[in-house]
Amino acid sequence: MKDFYIGIDVGSVSTNIVLIDEKCDVHYSAYIRTNGQPLDSVKKGLKDLQSTLQQQANIKGVGTTGSGRQLIGTMVGADVIKNEITAHATATVHVVPDVKTIFEIGGQDSKIIIVDNQMVIDFAMNTVCAAGTGSFLDHQAERLGIPIEEFGAMALKADRDVRIAGRCTVFAESDMIAKQQFGFSKSEIIKGLCEALVRNYINNLGRGKKLEPPFVFQGGVAANLGIKTAFEKEIGHEVIIPKHFNIMGAIGTAILAKEYIGESNTKTRFRGFETTDLSFQPSAFECGGCSNNCEVIKVEMDSKVVAMWGDRCGKWTNSL
Amino acid sequence: MRVSFPYMGTTVVYKKLLELLGHEVIMPPKPSQHTINLGVKYSPEFACFPMKVITGSYLQAAELGAEVIITSGGHGPCRAGFYEQVHRRILKEEGFDIDFIVFNSMFRDSKQFFKNIMKLKGNSSWLKVGQSLFMVYDMIRKLDKLEKRVQKIRAYEIKKGEATRVWDIIQNQFDRANCKGSIQKAFYDGSQQLDQIKTYNVNEKEKMRIGIVGEIYVVMEASINMKMEELLGNLGAEVERSQYLSQWVAYNALPAFINQTHEVEILKKGEPYIPINIGGHAKQTVGHIVDYSQRGFDGVIHLMPFGCLPELVSQSIIPKISQSLNIPVLTLSIDEQSGTANSLTRVEAFIDLIKGKRIKKIS
Numbered sequence: 001m002k003d004f005y006i007g008i009d010v011g012s013v014s015t016n017i018v019l020i021d022e023k024c025d026v027h028y029s030a031y032i033r034t035n036g037q038p039l040d041s042v043k044k045g046l047k048d049l050q051s052t053l054q055q056q057a058n059i060k061g062v063g064t065t066g067s068g069r070q071l072i073g074t075m076v077g078a079d080v081i082k083n084e085i086t087a088h089a090t091a092t093v094h095v096v097p098d099v100k101t102i103f104e105i106g107g108q109d110s111k112i113i114i115v116d117n118q119m120v121i122d123f124a125m126n127t128v129c130a131a132g133t134g135s136f137l138d139h140q141a142e143r144l145g146i147p148i149e150e151f152g153a154m155a156l157k158a159d160r161d162v163r164i165a166g167r168c169t170v171f172a173e174s175d176m177i178a179k180q181q182f183g184f185s186k187s188e189i190i191k192g193l194c195e196a197l198v199r200n201y202i203n204n205l206g207r208g209k210k211l212e213p214p215f216v217f218q219g220g221v222a223a224n225l226g227i228k229t230a231f232e233k234e235i236g237h238e239v240i241i242p243k244h245f246n247i248m249g250a251i252g253t254a255i256l257a258k259e260y261i262g263e264s265n266t267k268t269r270f271r272g273f274e275t276t277d278l279s280f281q282p283s284a285f286e287c288g289g290c291s292n293n294c295e296v297i298k299v300e301m302d303s304k305v306v307a308m309w310g311d312r313c314g315k316w317t318n319s320l
Numbered sequence: 321m322r323v324s325f326p327y328m329g330t331t332v333v334y335k336k337l338l339e340l341l342g343h344e345v346i347m348p349p350k351p352s353q354h355t356i357n358l359g360v361k362y363s364p365e366f367a368c369f370p371m372k373v374i375t376g377s378y379l380q381a382a383e384l385g386a387e388v389i390i391t392s393g394g395h396g397p398c399r400a401g402f403y404e405q406v407h408r409r410i411l412k413e414e415g416f417d418i419d420f421i422v423f424n425s426m427f428r429d430s431k432q433f434f435k436n437i438m439k440l441k442g443n444s445s446w447l448k449v450g451q452s453l454f455m456v457y458d459m460i461r462k463l464d465k466l467e468k469r470v471q472k473i474r475a476y477e478i479k480k481g482e483a484t485r486v487w488d489i490i491q492n493q494f495d496r497a498n499c500k501g502s503i504q505k506a507f508y509d510g511s512q513q514l515d516q517i518k519t520y521n522v523n524e525k526e527k528m529r530i531g532i533v534g535e536i537y538v539v540m541e542a543s544i545n546m547k548m549e550e551l552l553g554n555l556g557a558e559v560e561r562s563q564y565l566s567q568w569v570a571y572n573a574l575p576a577f578i579n580q581t582h583e584v585e586i587l588k589k590g591e592p593y594i595p596i597n598i599g600g601h602a603k604q605t606v607g608h609i610v611d612y613s614q615r616g617f618d619g620v621i622h623l624m625p626f627g628c629l630p631e632l633v634s635q636s637i638i639p640k641i642s643q644s645l646n647i648p649v650l651t652l653s654i655d656e657q658s659g660t661a662n663s664l665t666r667v668e669a670f671i672d673l674i675k676g677k678r679i680k681k682i683s
């Protein structure tokens with residue numbers, strides 16, 4: 001019987017599930033669109049994983065990460081519920097041990113993580129706005145009527161440079177239209193967009209930070225060749241894209257679960273693949289106990305309350 | 321006079337002082353989502369976050385019948401100096417005719433300071449004023465002592481939330497105390513209650529200490545900074561704030577030539593980075609980061625209201641300080657739009673960073 005660990009990354013755009021073994025090799029991975037339904041997408045992913053597993057597989061630990069980590073962690077019975085920054089850095093250090101700078105661009109957030117000696121020493125995350133993330137590109141690709149999969153490669157066909165204002169998604173659009181009038185081709189516009197995104201990213205997140213090679217670029221947007229090229233142009237150095245670039249968060253949290261189980265010598269809290277058949281009902285209500293009117297989230301499993309959070313005072317969280 | 325004041329930190333002390341002087345105190349409600357909504361609605365869009373929350377507080381106090389609002393002024397080129405003027409107009413437009421008493425440092429405009437004191441003094445004798453001042457200062461110091469213990473205990477409590485609960489009880493006990501003896505008793509009882517909180521035994525070496533620096537209002541008022549102290553405490557870190565009321569009072573009440581307070585030292589420590597006064601608490605912010613690193617703290621959380629000018633300056637200097645002193649600093653900007661989930665992720669990652677730095681690997 002072989003031992004495995006599951007990592008689940010529930011992001012705004014995609015839900016990723018991986019299965020790793022004791023050596024942290026990836027045996028299964030799935031990249032599913034979240035479509036605003038984190039519970040359903042995880043259930044679907046776990047069902048699929050179960051069907052590909054051989055009989056004698058033993059799940060020793062489970063980790064979750066991403067913005068939906070708490071809910072999904074409760075549902076599957078995770079051993080480790082980790083923030084995305086730590087999860088991503090863990091995976092990257094495993095793949096590129098001497099990494100110094102990690103660029104991570106996902107659907108709605110982007111991060112920069114500075115690593116020294118395999119330790120995170122600094123990080124930044126986009127704050128107020130999602131310009132410069134995957135959603136920005138997704139939107140522009142749709143505007144230009146080009147599938148997002150082909151978007152990056154098209155940027156490489158450009159002959160000329162064009163500068164597009166990338167501070168704000170909406171303004172980028174009007175600038176794009178203006179530039180199209182000047183006779184720039186679609187691929188040139190795309191190249192301009194890629195460069196705008198990278199410029200924005202470095203200005204926002206890299207401000208005041210010393211960016212040193214090796215650089216690793218991961219997250220869904222790393223699939224975009226145009227962005228990779230723009231990064232290399234901007235920083236004047238080669239950028240490494242790991243093999244599993246789009247599921248690094250899930251890999252990281254699976255590694256963390258493995259380490260946790262190894263160090264604490266405990267048994268996993270994983271509820272088993274049968275959870276996919278249980279009914280999970282998250283609901284929210286306004287507390288009304290004071291003027292804060294906190295929105296409290298309640299999760300019920302087969303009509304039994306298993307978790308509550310969202311209250312500022314802890315009245316509900318501690319009630320379990 | 322029916323008086324009120326901005327809600328910030330341990331409010332029982334302002335209340336106590338005003339009560340001792342014979343005023344009727346209208347306690348503004350603790351800032352809640354409703355306060356913030358009110359403040360945001362009636363304040364200029366580009367005003368800083370503390371100003372908006374305070375607007376909300378004032379409106380709530382006015383509705384409860386406050387006639388006079390007592391507040392501190394600002395010094396240096398920071399917008400806080402204009403708060404009172406703006407607030408006065410906003411309140412007037414909403415139909416509240418409220419008088420303001422603004423305290424600036426007595427060394428800047430001693431005449432105005434004296435006038436303010438006279439207004440507050442009312443019919444009390446000078447002896448009474450002196451006694452009240454000393455008593456309240458004693459109270460602040462005792463409360464701050466206890467609060468500093470709460471901030472340590474919280475990291476190791478077995479039952480989560482107990483230290484916070486005891487801290488609320490302590491503040492209530494102090495609220496009821498009105499003579500030297502009862503303050504002493506409240507202090508003694510409070511210490512006892514804190515002693516009784518069951519905690520984990522943690523090795524001195526494994527203790528994690530984090531300082532909180534930044535603009536005074538977002539640092540001191542837990543209800544608008546996502547309860548940062550509690551959050552850090554629950555993640556297992558001891559916390560110390562850059563601002564405590566007793567320090568603030570001591571620093572602002574003493575003339576420069578005998579002012580030996582901690583704050584003077586802090587300002588000096590910050591001077592290599594920000595040599596001149598640029599308003600707000602920017603100098604204190606950088607000074608405290610230097611101080612925390614010298615005292616062996618593991619990290620610093622820097623809180624700033626979104627768009628706060630002085631703190632924007634300190635924010636841009638922080639990477640340099642952080643690097644040269646080898647102390648991690650996380651800046652969080654706070655306003656009505658900030659999402660808690662996003663900030664929580666950062667704080668968690670920051671704690672991981674600190675832990676990782678110790679065991680030399682990502683945890």
